[in-house]
Amino acid sequence: MLDELMVEIPCISIGGKIKTWTPNRPGRAISIHSALHSNSLRNSSLEDKVTIHFVNQAGIKTTTTVTEGETLLDVVIKKNLDISGFGACEGTLACSTCHIIFDKTFYEKLEPMVDEEMDMLDLAYGLTKTSRLGCQITVRKWMDGMTVQVPQEVRDTVGSEGSQ
Amino acid sequence: YASSHCIYFSGARGLGTSPAASCPKVCIVGGGPAGFYTAQHLVKTRPDVQVDIYERLPVPFGLVRFGVAPDHPEVKNVMNTFTQTAQHARCSFHGNVSVGKDVTVQELQEAYHAVVLSYGAEGNRTLGVPGEDLAGVHSAKDFVGWYNGLPTNRDLRPDLRCETAVILGQGNVALDVARILLSPVDILKNTDITQPALDTLAESSVRRVLIVGRRGPLQLACTIKELREMVNLPGTRPEMEASDFECIAKMLKVLPRPRKRLTELLLKVAVETPEETELERRNSAKRAWGFRFFRSPVEILPSDDLTRAAGIRLAVNRLEGEGEDVWAVTTGEVEDVECGLVISSIGYKSLPIDPAVPFDPRKHIIPNTMGRVQKCAAGLYCSGWVKRGPTGVIATTMNDSFDTARTLLHDMDEGTLDISTVKPGSAGVTTILEKRGVKPVLFSDWEKIDSEESKRGEARGKPREKLLDVGEMLKVAWT
Numbered sequence: 001m002l003d004e005l006m007v008e009i010p011c012i013s014i015g016g017k018i019k020t021w022t023p024n025r026p027g028r029a030i031s032i033h034s035a036l037h038s039n040s041l042r043n044s045s046l047e048d049k050v051t052i053h054f055v056n057q058a059g060i061k062t063t064t065t066v067t068e069g070e071t072l073l074d075v076v077i078k079k080n081l082d083i084s085g086f087g088a089c090e091g092t093l094a095c096s097t098c099h100i101i102f103d104k105t106f107y108e109k110l111e112p113m114v115d116e117e118m119d120m121l122d123l124a125y126g127l128t129k130t131s132r133l134g135c136q137i138t139v140r141k142w143m144d145g146m147t148v149q150v151p152q153e154v155r156d157t158v159g160s161e162g163s164q
Numbered sequence: 165y166a167s168s169h170c171i172y173f174s175g176a177r178g179l180g181t182s183p184a185a186s187c188p189k190v191c192i193v194g195g196g197p198a199g200f201y202t203a204q205h206l207v208k209t210r211p212d213v214q215v216d217i218y219e220r221l222p223v224p225f226g227l228v229r230f231g232v233a234p235d236h237p238e239v240k241n242v243m244n245t246f247t248q249t250a251q252h253a254r255c256s257f258h259g260n261v262s263v264g265k266d267v268t269v270q271e272l273q274e275a276y277h278a279v280v281l282s283y284g285a286e287g288n289r290t291l292g293v294p295g296e297d298l299a300g301v302h303s304a305k306d307f308v309g310w311y312n313g314l315p316t317n318r319d320l321r322p323d324l325r326c327e328t329a330v331i332l333g334q335g336n337v338a339l340d341v342a343r344i345l346l347s348p349v350d351i352l353k354n355t356d357i358t359q360p361a362l363d364t365l366a367e368s369s370v371r372r373v374l375i376v377g378r379r380g381p382l383q384l385a386c387t388i389k390e391l392r393e394m395v396n397l398p399g400t401r402p403e404m405e406a407s408d409f410e411c412i413a414k415m416l417k418v419l420p421r422p423r424k425r426l427t428e429l430l431l432k433v434a435v436e437t438p439e440e441t442e443l444e445r446r447n448s449a450k451r452a453w454g455f456r457f458f459r460s461p462v463e464i465l466p467s468d469d470l471t472r473a474a475g476i477r478l479a480v481n482r483l484e485g486e487g488e489d490v491w492a493v494t495t496g497e498v499e500d501v502e503c504g505l506v507i508s509s510i511g512y513k514s515l516p517i518d519p520a521v522p523f524d525p526r527k528h529i530i531p532n533t534m535g536r537v538q539k540c541a542a543g544l545y546c547s548g549w550v551k552r553g554p555t556g557v558i559a560t561t562m563n564d565s566f567d568t569a570r571t572l573l574h575d576m577d578e579g580t581l582d583i584s585t586v587k588p589g590s591a592g593v594t595t596i597l598e599k600r601g602v603k604p605v606l607f608s609d610w611e612k613i614d615s616e617e618s619k620r621g622e623a624r625g626k627p628r629e630k631l632l633d634v635g636e637m638l639k640v641a642w643t
Contacts, residue, residue, distance in 0.1 A: 084205060085562045088245065092238035097559050119389045122422035125563050153570070 050139050055149035056083045068141055072099045072134035072148065083150055091135035093117060096124035098134035100148045110137060126151025171518075177557035187212045188576060189589035191276040193263045193517070194283035195219030196226020198548020200246040202280050205569035207254050210576070215255045216276075216590045218267075221315070222259045222605040222637040224250065224615060226284060227556070229630075230314045233340040234355035235347065237627060242558055250607045256590060259605035266602045267593055269518040273543055275592035277583045278572055281521060281530060281537070281546040282565070285512035285554040291332065295464025296508075299323065300473035304509035305338045311344055311361035313630035315637075318360075323472075324368035326504020332461055333509030334377040336557075339390040341507050342373045346400050346451045356621065356628045370505065373453045378460045378492040380483055381412050382419075388426045394453060395433050400587045402436055403454040404434040430455075436537065457481065462498060464506055475502045507542050512554035529553055535568030542581055547570050611639035616640045 049065040052075065056062070064079045073087045076098070089095040093116050102110070107130035115119070117136045124131060134148075190206055192199045195217050203215040223229065225243055232239045248255045263269065263283070272279045288303040290296065298325055309317035329345055331338045344352070349366045357365075377384065384391075395402065399641075414433060416424055418626035434455070436445065458481040478499045481492035516523035522539040524531050530546045531537065535541035537544040547568035548561050556564075575581035588595075597604060614633060631637045 032572065084208070085201065085559075085565055088242045088558060088562065089238050090241040090244070092241065094236065094238035095239070095557070095559050115392075116389075118425070119387070119392070122425070123387060123557065123559070126560065153566070 017033060023056065029163045038142075050141055050144045052139070053145075053147040054081050054083065055147065056081070057150050057153040059152060061147070066139050068139050070139050072100055072137045072139065075139065076134065085130075086150070087135065093120050093133070093157070096120050096133065099124040099126070100132055100134040100137065100150060101128050102148055103146070104130055106143065106146050107132070109142065170475070179290075186272070186584075186586045187214055188583040189213070189276045189587050190215045190278045190280060190572070191272050191589075191593075192217045192280045192282055193258060193269075193272070194226065194281070194548070194550075195221075195259065196284055196548065197228055197246075197529075197544050197558050197561045198282035198283065198284065198550075198565050199226070199280075200224075200249050201281055201565035201625060202569050203255055204245070204249045205566045206572065207252055209569070209573055213254065213576075215480045216265055216593075217250070217255070217257050218261045218272075218593075219257065219259045220262045220283075220635060222641055223289075223610055224257055224259060224607070225415070225417050230309055230312045231337075232312075233308075233344065234311065234357035235343070235351065237355065239558065246384045257607040257610065258590065258593075259610060259636075259641075260564050261597065261602060261604050266517040266600055267596055269544075271596055272593065273520075273541075275584075275588050275590075277572065277576075277587055278543050278545060280535075280568065280572065281517065281544070281550055282548045283514075283517055283550055285514040285528075285549045287513040287515045287528075288514050289511040291461055291464075291508050291516065292460050293463050295466060295473065298466055298473045299471055300326070300466055300504055301464055301506045301508070304331070304333065304341050304507050305512055307341055307507050308337065311357050311365075312631050313358040315632060318632045322364065322505065324364060324370050324505065327369060328372045328374065328503040329370050329499070329502045329505035329507065330501060331373060331375045331507045331509055333385075333511070334375050334455060335385040336387060336390050336511060338375050338507075338509035339386045339394060341509060342375055342453055343390075343393055343397060345370050346397060346453055348399050356626055356630060358630055358632060359624075360632070371451050373451075374456050374501065374503075375453065376456045376459045376461075376478065378458070378481055380457050381409055381427060381434075381455070382415060382423070383490060384426065384430065384455070388422070388429060390445055391426065391429055391433075395429070397453075399449055400453055401449035402433045403452045405454075408436055408455070408457040409435050415435045426467065440582075458492065459499070460492060460494065461508075464502040465500065473504060473506050475500050476506055481605060512549065514550045514554065527553065529641065535564075535571045536575070605638065606642045612643065613637055614638050 013119060030086050050068060051063060051065050053061050062081055064075065066075050071091065073091050076083055076086050085097050088097040099121065117133050121131060121133050190213060190214060192203055199217050203217055206213050226245060228240055228242055241499055249255055261267065263272065269279060288305040302318050302320065302322055306317050306320055307322060310320040310322065312324050331341055335453055341626040349362065350366065352362055409598065411433060412427065416427060419427060459478040460481055461476055462479045464473050465477055466472065467474040478501060479494045480497040480499060483490050485491050513528050521544065522531050522537060529552065530550055531539060532546050532551055535545050535547055535551060537546055545566040545568055552564055576583055580641050617628040631640065
């Protein structure tokens, strides 16, 4: 099946990201490129782990090691990271709850956003100039040591006016 | 998720010592996103709290089930996380219980340490114009409820034997209604839209939908995803007044990104000359849609026999003010538009549930500070639309519900909320309900309804065929 895909979808060779779902079909958005990549890695060294630090809404940092090819949403779910309400629509670009904030240097190396991601990201709570949706970001080796965070929760003292 | 919590907390339901009689017990009124997200946060953060969700209908999930459009199934994926919450050892769902009628809020406060009101907005704002009660005029809330199978709207029977429909309001709900009115039936037939709605839409004569707003293009309330869906809707073409868009292009560079992108797309569709293939596509499209700006409803005009809507009189507006703070002022001019269907999509509205709960009759919300209800004794909280007003998507409600949960937990920690006494929780409420002949639908009962709907849907190539009648739901729930 890998070979078939390589032949039928030539843009794989230039690193294009391809959505395999149509907007009205339920299910996860996956990147063909990353699916291929992680398949090919099964044969390569299992030491190709990438360390990523996640800072949750309460400012608590968790460190985890992951393999290339998964999305950051996959990581949060599989590693059961303590981030409230992450990934409500399960990676289908129908919400903005997998919103992740990057450091500038890492942000600039990410693959550019497609319109559909920007459409939803623009509605995210606590949007910054280095924000992306985690379901669209695939883990790469160069992300080793990267720290990402979600918007910090605003906790006013008793009696003061609302948050957000 | 559920099993790890069972191991950590020895009071798993049904085993040995029941959730410690003295554990903090919280009651949530309303089984929609606000209720579930509030419950989720509470249960996750404190290992001893027991949360019970009460819902008027036999079925959970509120507007996720009855509001989200049938052609947006991905948005409904949140039901999976709500299901996990409902199945958690320290959470239980009680459907078919009408708070304010079957049990009072005061009785809930006696049974629980805290009560969270998350019952949303079941009413709608009215236009307040003559002709609003004519046949052919519906609130978007009712129209959406109809195609989504809300039992109250089962007999709406909207008459779609007219060419033009006018929608008042330009938010995402208005766009949903426009899209459902104009979508090819081939697209709708594999969604969870109700069969009666599908049949009615298949016979529909509606060919033109106008989506009307008081102010201008820069105040357009819908979001870009929904606008794209209209632009890309097969078999339709956009029809707008170029004059509505004068002076808009030059504003683009000062707009923040979300507004800028929305406006760019709008201008492209409304004003720019399309290239050849798009031009051909538009010329062959049999259905049309468009925004009309600077128009307010003045009167809905009746048919000759005075029974139904035959048109709408719109006042022409101009704008005053600057920047974000811009409002519409009538110019004195009016314009009549012929139409047989008027859908008013100008906002949902919360209603008071119980005299014991303070309610702001002007803002139509429960007065609160960060989710803690004001002007009453401790122990009452609110989350979701009834707390902040009926706007925002599921993510907005999620953050809001987490905020309320944090306030409640803070109060527990600080002692502002007394959790030292033993409260009966759901056992106490069950006794009251039994006396009144009310039988709750538990989550496992809902799962039977869910399973039946999925089964019926499968036969038709749909994710589910919703039961439309409370009686039928209860029958399936209690088999």
